[in-house]
Amino acid sequence: MTAEPAATADAGRLTDPSLYSGGDPFELYAELRRSAPVCWVDREGGGFWAVTTHPEVSSIGADPVGFCSSRGILIDEIGTTYDAPPTMMHTDPPQHTRYRRLVQPGFKPSMVRLMEAGVTAKARALIDPIQAGVALDVVQELSVPFPLQVICELLGVDGSQWPRFFEWSEAVIPGESERSEEERGLLQIEMWEYLIAVAEARRSAPADDLVSVLANVGGDGGDGGGGDRLSEAELAMFLIQLLVAGNETTRNLISGGLVALSERPDQWAALRADRTLIPSAVEELLRWTTPVISFMRTATAPTTIRGQAVAEGDPVLLVYASANRDEAVFGDDADQFRIDRHPNPHVAFGFGPHFCLGAALARLEARVVLDQLLDRFESLEPAGPVERTASPVIAGVRHAPLVFG
Ligand code: HEM
Numbered sequence: 001m002t003a004e005p006a007a008t009a010d011a012g013r014l015t016d017p018s019l020y021s022g023g024d025p026f027e028l029y030a031e032l033r034r035s036a037p038v039c040w041v042d043r044e045g046g047g048f049w050a051v052t053t054h055p056e057v058s059s060i061g062a063d064p065v066g067f068c069s070s071r072g073i074l075i076d077e078i079g080t081t082y083d084a085p086p087t088m089m090h091t092d093p094p095q096h097t098r099y100r101r102l103v104q105p106g107f108k109p110s111m112v113r114l115m116e117a118g119v120t121a122k123a124r125a126l127i128d129p130i131q132a133g134v135a136l137d138v139v140q141e142l143s144v145p146f147p148l149q150v151i152c153e154l155l156g157v158d159g160s161q162w163p164r165f166f167e168w169s170e171a172v173i174p175g176e177s178e179r180s181e182e183e184r185g186l187l188q189i190e191m192w193e194y195l196i197a198v199a200e201a202r203r204s205a206p207a208d209d210l211v212s213v214l215a216n217v218g219g220d221g222g223d224g225g226g227g228d229r230l231s232e233a234e235l236a237m238f239l240i241q242l243l244v245a246g247n248e249t250t251r252n253l254i255s256g257g258l259v260a261l262s263e264r265p266d267q268w269a270a271l272r273a274d275r276t277l278i279p280s281a282v283e284e285l286l287r288w289t290t291p292v293i294s295f296m297r298t299a300t301a302p303t304t305i306r307g308q309a310v311a312e313g314d315p316v317l318l319v320y321a322s323a324n325r326d327e328a329v330f331g332d333d334a335d336q337f338r339i340d341r342h343p344n345p346h347v348a349f350g351f352g353p354h355f356c357l358g359a360a361l362a363r364l365e366a367r368v369v370l371d372q373l374l375d376r377f378e379s380l381e382p383a384g385p386v387e388r389t390a391s392p393v394i395a396g397v398r399h400a401p402l403v404f405g
Contacts, residue, residue, distance in 0.1 A: 045076075085237070103230075106217075122149045146254065147251050254365070255397035267338075320350070
């Protein structure tokens with residue numbers, strides 16, 4: 001860390017879980033953007049620079065040479081080293097470039113389009129039982145099962161498996177499950193074995209799904225893989241990441257997005273009146289909820305960020321949730337939810353070479369859910385207090401009682 005950093009006492013609250021469950025992080029972000037956009041946060045286990053402005057979050061994300069991912073992407077990983085990267089998010093070029101080249105074919109728009117009918121059927125099956133005028137917890141009834149069922153489809157496995165996937169996914173994320181370390185370890189082994197068995201089956205009998213693409217990349221499939229294959233460990237790492245990355249994020253986009261709409265009846269009415277607004281509404285929901293609050297990089301050489309000197313090895317936290325409310329980019333109404341916002345250069349999916357691989361799928365899921373709900377219901381209103389999770393990383397909604405009319 002460089003001498004005389006612009007530290008502020010308040011910035012320490014960024015790591016306080018209660019800010020996210022009960023406070024208003026957006027007030028703090030606004031204050032930091034105004035008074036200390038690049039500020040040092042002291043923390044037991046290792047401090048970091050918090051970067052809260054949009055231009056800097058974007059330019060650091062776009063520079064994997066100056067700011068690497070291989071030394072951790074979460075502040076809890078400060079000081080940790082890995083024998084093998086736990087996810088592709090933890091890799092830098094050229095290793096990362098290779099992973100992107102190998103797995104990207106599985107996410108191309110034609111693959112995502114293939115999923116639309118299945119995604120729509122899943123949304124409809126969950127939305128059909130919802131009754132007008134009867135309050136429900138939209139998290140439990142819709143946002144938890146829906147992305148997991150979509151992931152089952154992505155992996156080409158039976159959708160009824162989703163509660164198992166839920167348990168596995170919770171077991172991977174530290175602090176998400178009340179199970180013992182031993183139980184979590186056993187669940188992770190079970191998940192690894194299950195996913196590898198699915199991949200092996202697709203190697204011998206490929207189908208039209210992502211696992212088949214991943215299991216066979218670099219074979220004779222003419223995908224440009226050039227004979228390069230994912231090893232079993234890499235394949236498992238990637239499949240596990242899909243299960244985790246595509247689950248909580250989309251869950252919270254849907255829950256947080258519906259809560260935002262329930263608080264603004266005029267926006268629901270506007271969407272019903274003009275469905276062509278759905279794509280821009282989805283972008284605004286992404287900006288507004290920013291399901292991944294922040295990810296970290298590490299400076300690989302001495303540098304400056306917005307005039308602030310930063311030393312080699314300093315961790316730098318990219319606060320996406322703050323960048324997405326930056327008045328300098330989104331204008332005077334940055335703190336207003338507007339489904340017709342245009343342009344909307346939000347960074348909810350990150351920015352640069354690690355830009356979310358599942359973005360098209362997440363957008364499809366949000367669009368389909370909105371479309372189905374708008375077909376059925378004239379109104380959406382709050383039906384009780386919303387309970388948020390105490391996570392500084394994922395903007396989680398635990399319970400969201402809502403009533404459709
Ligand atoms: C609303 C939903 C989602 C949000 C907000 C989200 C957010 C993000 C963000 C911020 C990153 C950047 C990581 C970084 O810069 O270090 C990322 C990467 C990634 N996401 Fe998503 N994600 C979502 C849904 C999905 C889905 C549905 C999938 C797959 C099924 C997925 C798979 C991935 C993968 C594989 C990466 C790593 C890309 C790389 O390292 O090159 N995500 N996501």
